[in-house]
Structure formats: C-alpha cells, structure tokens
Amino acid sequence: MTVMPADLSGIDVRAEIERLRKERNAVILAHYYQRPELQDLADFVGDSLELSRKAAETDAEVIAFCGVKFMADTAKILSPNKIVVLPDINAGCSLEDSCPPEKFKAFREAHPDHIALTYINCSTEVKALSDIIVTSSSAETILQQIPLDQKIIFGPDRHLGGYLSRKFNREMLLWPGVCIVHEAFSETELLKLRAQHPNAPIAAHPECPPHIVDHADYVGSTSGILQYARTISQDTLIVATEPHIIHQMQLSIPDKTFIGAPGADGNCNCNICPYMALNTLEKLYIALRDLTPRVEIEEPLRLAAKKSLDRMLEMASGTVGKGDLGTR
Numbered sequence: 437m438t439v440m441p442a443d444l445s446g447i448d449v450r451a452e453i454e455r456l457r458k459e460r461n462a463v464i465l466a467h468y469y470q471r472p473e474l475q476d477l478a479d480f481v482g483d484s485l486e487l488s489r490k491a492a493e494t495d496a497e498v499i500a501f502c503g504v505k506f507m508a509d510t511a512k513i514l515s516p517n518k519i520v521v522l523p524d525i526n527a528g529c530s531l532e533d534s535c536p537p538e539k540f541k542a543f544r545e546a547h548p549d550h551i552a553l554t555y556i557n558c559s560t561e562v563k564a565l566s567d568i569i570v571t572s573s574s575a576e577t578i579l580q581q582i583p584l585d586q587k588i589i590f591g592p593d594r595h596l597g598g599y600l601s602r603k604f605n606r607e608m609l610l611w612p613g614v615c616i617v618h619e620a621f622s623e624t625e626l627l628k629l630r631a632q633h634p635n636a637p638i639a640a641h642p643e644c645p646p647h648i649v650d651h652a653d654y655v656g657s658t659s660g661i662l663q664y665a666r667t668i669s670q671d672t673l674i675v676a677t678e679p680h681i682i683h684q685m686q687l688s689i690p691d692k693t694f695i696g697a698p699g700a701d702g703n704c705n706c707n708i709c710p711y712m713a714l715n716t717l718e719k720l721y722i723a724l725r726d727l728t729p730r731v732e733i734e735e736p737l738r739l740a741a742k743k744s745l746d747r748m749l750e751m752a753s754g755t756v757g758k759g760d761l762g763t764r
C-alpha cells in the first residue's frame with residue numbers, strides 16, 4: 437500500500453496533535469527507535485515489553501503507536517476494545533518478514549516435542565503458533581523458568597537465539613531470521629572506533645551477530661542499554677543498536693557522549709531502521725485526525741496470539757512456576 441503525501445501547508449502539526457490527543461482521549465506510545473520528534477511528544481517511550489505493558493494497562497480510547505506493525509498488532513491483541521492506529525501501515529520488520537506463518541507451522545509440526553519460544557518481532561499468526569513470546573528484555577528471565585529438559589524452538593531472530601543459547605548453555609533450534617539493522621554493523625569499523633576511544637565501553641543489542649556481541653562490555657535490550665549508560669563511570673559509550681536510542685541517552689545523561697557503532701561504510705546511516713523511519717509527525721497527525729491506518733485482527737486469531745503474549749507478561753514478572761510450562 438502506498439501512503440500518499442498530504443498537503444499540510446498552513447497546519448501547525450504539533451498543535452493539532454496536541455488538540456487531537458485530548459479530543460480523541462488518545463495515548464501516544466513510541467519506541468526508542470523512532471525519530472526524536474516523535475519520542476519527544478509521546479506520552480510514553482519504551483522498549484517492546486514496556487510498550488506492551490502500557491498498551492495492556494491504558495484507559496485511553498485510542499492508542500497511536502509510533503513503532504512498527506507487529507508492535508501495533510501487539511497493542512491491539514492486548515487492548516481489543518481500543519482503536520489502535522499506526523502512522524504508516526507499511527512500517528514492517530525484516531524479522532517478521534523472515535518467518536512466514538505457514539513455514540513456521542510446518543517447522544513446528546516437524547518438531548512436536550519442542551515448545552516455541554518466539555521473539556515478539558513476528559506476525560500475529562506466528563504468535564498464535566507459539567507457546568511463549570519473549571522480548572529482548574524478558575528473554576533471559578523467561579528462558580530460566582523453562583525446565584532444562586524441555587526442547588525449544590527459538591525464532592525468528594537467530595542472533596538473539598544464539599546469544600541466549602551460548603549464555604545459558606542450552607541447545608535450541610534456531611529459525612534463520614535476522615534484523616537487517618543489527619546485521620549491518622561492521623566488526624572492522626567497530627574495532628577502529630574502539631581504538632580511537634580506548635576507554636569507551638561498548639553496549640550491544642543481542643540482535644547483533646556474535647562478531648559484534650563478542651566485543652561488547654554490555655549486552656542487553658534497548659531499555660537495558662539505556663540503564664547501563666546511566667551507570668557507567670566513563671564519559672563515552674559506543675552504542676551498537678539502532679541509533680535513535682541515543683536521543684533518550686542524551687536527554688537522560690547530557691554530560692556523556694554516545695557514539696553509534698558504524699556500519700561497513702564507517703558511519704551508522706545504514707543502521708537506521710528503514711521501517712521505523714517511515715513514521716513521521718505528519719503521518720501521526722493524519723492518523724489521529726482520521727483514525728486510520730487502523731489495526732484490526734480477527735477475534736479467533738487475536739485470542740490465539742494473546743495466549744503466548746499473556747504467558748510472556750506473566751513470566752517476565754516471574755509469576756509462573758517452573759512446573760507451569762506445558763507445550764501447546
């Protein structure tokens with residue numbers, strides 16, 4: 437679907453968003469990878485787990501989700517009675533694209549003794565085929581609650597799955613998906629950058645491949661990296677994840693320097709998520725004005741996907757016991 441540019445000349449887009457936010461009783465949620473201007477006017481900025489919790493808790497009538505489609509879908513799954521709008525409905529994700537539901541279903545059927553532990557970056561259909569959803573900030577907590585003799589399929593991010601597998605010494609069958617953004621970091625350029633800033637630690641997201649993660653002083657989710665930035669004594673941090681997270685770091689810790697890890701061309705432009713970048717202030721305004729593009733999910737599919745998401749929300753809080761993990 438092509439989103440046509442609208443003529444918004446003469447319209448104070450920010451003022452209109454403020455007006456519509458109140459008029460619609462809307463909450464604006466934004467992921468850390470969104471453009472700074474969207475982060476700045478959001479009611480809440482967070483990672484996938486935090487945004488899922490906000491979507492489940494909100495009493496707003498409209499959720500304007502500044503993120504990608506699977507995130508807006510998650511908000512709709514958890515808050516079916518809310519209107520959920522996504523400023524650009526084409527904001528997809530390479531991980532979601534890598535895991536077609538029919539292939540994932542066949543993979544599951546070929547391994548009936550495995551449970552499916554699935555990264556939240558997937559379609560609603562794949563969530564419905566999964567046992568437990570994880571985010572990068574909840575994956576370790578959840579994995580540690582799964583009995584050691586339980587066989588596991590992990591998808592769709594093979595790097596996050598591989599990282600968990602190495603860290604906890606657990607074999608898992610990995611789906612071969614990758615995030616095109618984290619895949620683009622260059623080890624050679626990262627080492628050159630570290631040589632220029634020998635005292636700067638490196639923080640990396642576990643969606644990065646092992647040749648990047650292996651150089652990191654800290655590996656964690658976007659919220660984990662943000663928290664790590666607050667605790668380090670050094671005045672400079674090299675950040676190997678989507679560079680828009682640096683906006684929150686600069687707001688939160690203005691006296692430190694944050695440098696985005698480079699791609700193969702020596703800068704980090706190739707590491708801006710092209711899907712996240714589709715959302716703009718203007719598209720957010722139109723979404724609030726017209727209440728479209730709207731996310732809709734058929735009820736049977738929503739209920740099937742909600743089971744694995746509910747399991748995540750319970751287990752991320754550590755409220756599920758070790759014996760409570762049956763397969764589908």
Ligand code: SF4
Pocket residue numbers: 469504528529530531557615616617618678709710711712
């Ligand atoms: S940064 Fe990667 S995982 Fe996140 S939405 Fe973009 S393509 Fe998907």
